[in-house]
Amino acid sequence: MEPTASEAFEPSGLNRRALLRCGTMAGLGALVAAAPLLKSQGAVAVSAGAGGPEPSAPELKLTKFRDPLRIPPVLRPRDRGGYDELTVRMRTADVTVHSEMPPVTMWTYEGVFPGPTIKTVSGRPLRVVWENRLSGNIPVKAVDFASPTGRAPDPLTNYPGTAGTQEVAGVAGLEPWAAVHMHGMLTGGGNDGWMENLIGPGDVQLSAYPNAQAATTLWYHDHTHHVSRFSVYAGLAGLFLSRNEEEEALGLPDGARDVPLVLSDRNFDVDESGALVGRLVHKVEMIGPQKLMRAHAAPYTLVNGVVWPYLDVAPRWYRFRIANAANSRMYRLMLLADGKPVPGALKVIGTDQGLIDKPLAVDGALNLSPGERVDVLVDFSAFRGQALKLVNTLEGITPGASNKLNDLLEPDVMQFRVADQRPSGRFVLPETLSPTFKRLSHEDVPHDRAPRWVVVVGPGSTNVPELWEMEEVDPAGITFPTAGVVQVRDAEGAVVTLRRTAMAYDDGNTFTVAHGSTEIWKYLNLAASPHPMHVHLSHFQVLSRENYDISGFDRATRGSSRPIAFKAAAALEAHELGEKDVIRVGTAGQIGPNATVGELVTVALRFPVVGRGVHHCHMLEHEQHMVRPLVVSPAAHLQAGGGGHGHH
Template identity: 75%
Template sequence: METASAEIPDPHSVGRRALLRGGAVAGLGAFVSSSSVFASPGPAASAGAAEPPAEGLLLTKFKDPLRVPRVLRPRERGGHDELTVRMRTADVIVHSELPAVRMWTYEGSCPGPTIETVRGRRLRVVWENGLSGNIPVTAVEFGRPGGPMPDPLSNYPGTEGCREVAGVAGLEPWAAVHLHGMLTGGGNDGWMENLLAPGEVQLSAYPNDQAATTLWYHDHSHHVSRFSVYAGLAGLFVCRNAEERALDLPRGRHEVPLVLSDRNFALDGAGAPAGRLVHKVEMVGTKLMRAHAAPYTLVNGVVWPYLDVQPRWYRFRIVNTANSRIYRLMLLADGSPVAGAFQVIGTDQGLVDRPLPVEGALNLSPGERADVLVDFGALRGRAVKLVNTMEGVTPGGSSVRDDLLEPDVMQFRVAGRGSGGRFTLPRTLSPSFERPTHHDLPHGGRPRWVVLVGPGAANVPELWEMEEVEPADAEQISLPSAGIVQVRDAEGAVTTLRRTAMRYDDGNAFTVAHGGVEIWKYLNLAASPHPMHIHLAHFHVLSREHYDVSGFDRVVRGSGRPVAFLGAAELEAHERGEKDTVRVGTAGRIVPGPDGTPGEMVTVAVRFPVVGRGVHHCHMLEHEQHMVRPLVVGPAGHRHAGGHH
């Protein structure tokens, strides 16, 4: 995998035309590698060393340096820019002790190259399907009667004790590319059923008129995204603007993407890790699938890498591209958490107004991003670990029953000498950023309700679209009744909800007016968290609240008594900016039983600046097939034109 050259000037010293072109390569989709976004790591530091992994994982930790994805920059074509990105099957090195892993990739690397753009330059991308062969993933499952294993087989490599999942080995290389978080019309969004065969192209036009931020692109093929993204089809998209450049944030080799994912691998006949991806899940009973979790954490496509850093401020763009794993990130020095290590400066959709310190862990569910600053100045000459944590477990400790056999993510080796730089944490980041106020929100209309429910008769999680029932009609409903949910809010008022749709093809899609703002309420009645993503829209998180969900009858699938407000919860630092994905439910340990993990309600204010047909869904890819519903945004005047309704 290529890394960027450190010899190219940073964006503060080049003009807009040079920043956009990045070189004089002719032809549609011309691109070059460059360092104006990310550069190769600096010289070796004086601290840190390789370490053995948790027992059974076989690959040495912190042996390989972090790689930085190369950068693609579009070519100017008059009033717009153009770029071609090719998908191809490639053998990728993810660890020096592991044979090359066959993957489906963008431009031969995993993650794919980072696409860098400048706000306001309309972009046309040709996504070219050059993939070959069947999907390079072995899909297996395991399980036993009586409930989940205390130490599930998914904690370890290999396929022993598992059975193959039917229909996966022969999957052909169809593709559909979604630029996650880009505001573009439905025809350019990468509709999940508009698939490309090898040799075909997807032509997507992106307005690219949104805040400077980090997006990511990935495959969105209906029914099989959990396998196609796992096969390697993901990459970053960075948009810059003048407001961001004026801040003089850490840049070049001091600005580093951290693309997080987890993978598992097959073993060869001698019991050594082999270069073959294994998607392994636990089945509880006959059909209930636990969320996918793999034992090897990859950062920028490298298993447990290290990064040499100077004793100064760094900027990290952290993206969770894992299928289902939530990362609860902490920095540890000498085994102890580094207090206030993360300063959040941006969320899914751009910079916030001021740096926001993280108290405890930085929790990122699949699809979420966080732009953070970290100061290594007080850690000279030390090795610092980025770890994944679990509530109730000492930071840095493992928990096999929680799929956390190996908590380490990567290592930072801080130089003992060197300049700390001249950067000072700014008091103000984005003067244009505003949280919505009471006057910005819609009044008088009813909110949209989306209720997230645990497995039903089909043993799969469910997403229910709901409508409010008039109080007089609600009095006629006998409780519990299937598909009826009652909610008692903080003021004691009870709202009765009726399910209108659940399956993808149930019809009755949410239809939204272009340019409108709506309030959506996500209510999670299950213990499992769900990261909810809305296409064609961005939103602000207004509140997170805990609810007593024991009144929901899980057999009847309706309320025996109202789901009741327990208390408000604080929004996390990375939830205070504009977003496109939000976690609904706990980020920590799931506690079973009637007095276990409470339900959650997350309320968001959604704006719809583009039109077309999209979807809203859970971004746990193992849930996406079941928890997905269509969404249509259209001009308000079209809905009643000519007297038709």
């Protein structure tokens, strides 16, 4: 095969030339099956550090830190002159996730979970043939269980198997339809993986990606309408990396020290003896007489498709590209040494859409909601001969401690074993990362038109959370509370009255925006839990996060009896200061009811591509009912048609 423009960048996984010889990776499945828990080549040369396997909670039956972290194989496109080209096949495969249990049947990209990491060069247009070769019905057993008197103090979601549950009707027979969304790629609506344009086995989805954006970490995943919570859970997810000269000039850790960490949680079935079997179980708790569905959570944490892995590292700087690919779990990550948090250990250098201007140390925990990515650097040179843990924790508990009530029976994520050798390498943390990145200022955002309002509301008559699109109205003549009407009092005391214009996916009044425009969107969370909001066809910066008293919202009437009132400004987190495509709206990791604590997050969105897309909650269990269409149209078309800012 002829060299491609991207071959200057060495992969951190399997041998580059061996993969290139595979063409469209016809032999990749057999290659990975032969080495189900293969380490990266560079990691093999690192001397073993301290640490070792540890027992997990007895009910979980698996040993922690027994298996090495698996680095996903790398796919690079062919050079076709003015663009690059790639074929990626979906197929059913048996995947080893832990050496102490049988392989798990999954729907995959190219036979591996997560799918191969696609590596490209920014500015090189890319065409991908997504080929559906999946077989059989969905390899997921979906069950739920009732807690009629309220949340269970130790819910069944903490444990494997299906005892005490009932099967969810209609899931077992799902056939392998698919729609691939390149999450974060700024591509037009026709190539975005529209969730209703499905392909069946033997069919292909042809997608053209401009790839005209900053060097960054994106991810691709299934986006099939109504059932993405099951299809992604079945294994249809993988990473996409792009590089450019600006990033290369920084001399960041590369090769085996540039490590992807794809986080997810899964549950598995057991046989009659209680032993784990290779079948995925999607289990949720239904609370109270209304049977309100809790956010999905599973007891086994997977990193790059391995349950509680370990990674041998040298006492040097490493780069970790962390992606939360879980259905609904929010990861509140800390690095522990000797059981205690290491302050500032994680240095954020990039966010969803690329590098930021300067490194930022994480103060406390790194909160990562589903769909978010973060690029961090970690220096292990001070920990030679030690073992460190990356853990998931919750606010209000000791980092590394268990919490059954909140589905955290086993908080460990992975182990780092630092070699007992002299630190090597001359990497110095750059003072400046991306000179082209710029935080938006007051002058950069529009002030001549009203912002868009999107309000997240707790379960109503349909027993599921709701996403309301709103418009500002004159309060004259309105009796409060009125269903679908919310008043908000800001920090200056000004009150705005909002009326719901759309809620269900097929309601009218679609947000229609002008191509090339910048808009202000305000996300107000009136629910008791956080929600990660994702907007297709755009990228944005977060301008502010503010706490609001939402006790004035009448949950029975579904409107405000008195204004939702500003309480205090809140700080943005380090990974929220760059270019984004997902933002958490609501407090992360909080224990206990927060029914009177709301949050208003203001973002400035840019729309560089045109077409029809969606904006939605990225908790996949909410995606089918917290999703609304979005249309980006050439400005001249809007003017010629008599449209403009507002609704279509």
